[in-house]
Amino acid sequence: xxxxxxxxxxxxxxxxxxxxxxxxxxxxxxxxxxxxxxxxxxxxxxxxxxxxxxxxxxxxxxxxxxxxxxxxxxxxxxxxxxxxxxxxxxxxxxxxxxxxxxxxxxxxxxxxxxxxxxxxxxxxxxxxxxxxxxxxxxxxxxxxxxxxxxxxxxxxxxxxxxxxxxxxxxxxxxxxxxxxxxxxxxxxxxxxxxxxxxxxxxxxxxxxxxxxxxxxxxxxxxxxxxxxxxxxxxxxxxxxxxxxxxxxxxxxxxxxxxxxxxxxxxxxxxxxxxxxxxxxxxxxxxxxxxxxxxxxxxxxxxxxxxxxxxxxxxxxxxxxxxxxxxxxxxxxx
Ligand code: PBG
Numbered sequence: 631x632x633x634x635x636x637x638x639x640x641x642x643x644x645x646x647x648x649x650x651x652x653x654x655x656x657x658x659x660x661x662x663x664x665x666x667x668x669x670x671x672x673x674x675x676x677x678x679x680x681x682x683x684x685x686x687x688x689x690x691x692x693x694x695x696x697x698x699x700x701x702x703x704x705x706x707x708x709x710x711x712x713x714x715x716x717x718x719x720x721x722x723x724x725x726x727x728x729x730x731x732x733x734x735x736x737x738x739x740x741x742x743x744x745x746x747x748x749x750x751x752x753x754x755x756x757x758x759x760x761x762x763x764x765x766x767x768x769x770x771x772x773x774x775x776x777x778x779x780x781x782x783x784x785x786x787x788x789x790x791x792x793x794x795x796x797x798x799x800x801x802x803x804x805x806x807x808x809x810x811x812x813x814x815x816x817x818x819x820x821x822x823x824x825x826x827x828x829x830x831x832x833x834x835x836x837x838x839x840x841x842x843x844x845x846x847x848x849x850x851x852x853x854x855x856x857x858x859x860x861x862x863x864x865x866x867x868x869x870x871x872x873x874x875x876x877x878x879x880x881x882x883x884x885x886x887x888x889x890x891x892x893x894x895x896x897x898x899x900x901x902x903x904x905x906x907x908x909x910x911x912x913x914x915x916x917x918x919x920x921x922x923x924x925x926x927x928x929x930x931x932x933x934x935x936x937x938x939x940x941x942x943x944x945x946x947x948x949x950x951x952x953x954x955x956x957x958x959x960x961x962x963x
Pocket of ligand 1: 750752760833836837909
């Protein structure tokens, strides 16, 4: 009779202490992979907290510079900026507020800082839709919206944005933006496309921060006519291939945790750099659990980030980037 309990593989041997666990770990999350989103809001003098989003604020033109300075001291070098103008209209939108913030930020922090800028119309329109509506208010006009987006992208790139990130989900916007940047001699400006962006409920806190929830007296009440249906994973693949063909340098899956299957599949099938956006509702969920003492804050965030790296992302956009150094240290990463 053979007394060996386990003749096969021992997993326990390689889990017995931190040293061997560190040596066998396949994935380390590094702060270098993270991008910090931030909001700058026209017409406010003091920054305002965003509900559910600890440590995230609607910043004023002054406070954004202080916040970025604090973040730089904490080791953050990469940002994604959302500009929220106070002047809203329905067409011929005015992008000068955001452009001005970009030049201020670049003037102050220069080359040390990588500045991506979100391009969408939802913070600028009266009705909060991501595009220009037809007269009946039941439909987003694709061509007119793409013209507005290209104009915004060009203005932001000329103001010094390193990377343009279109999040609107119109057809053909990546190609149009690339063409308008190239024509202006801005061949080096990177495009990070929200190529697999789903029509998600997890954007709730963001829409408060960016003043961008669908609203007003128009027929269209949600974003289902342009964002990807969560039940149509095929669209995520095809629209990412399309955006890559149109000239997107970086592709993205958004949200993150509920769409890890998409990230894992697409990052295998399309050999381009992949970003994932851990959106406002995902970040807030972990924060709320931690606040109630139901989860360890640092470990919870790092576990989510680890899952993104495992699924094939090389870039993680997360509201927690500014705490990464602290949290990664706490979990011994
Ligand atoms: C703008 C935009 C949204 C987000 C990024 N860009 C919201 C939306 O589509 O309604 C969501 C980001 C987040 O929830 O953190 N279109």
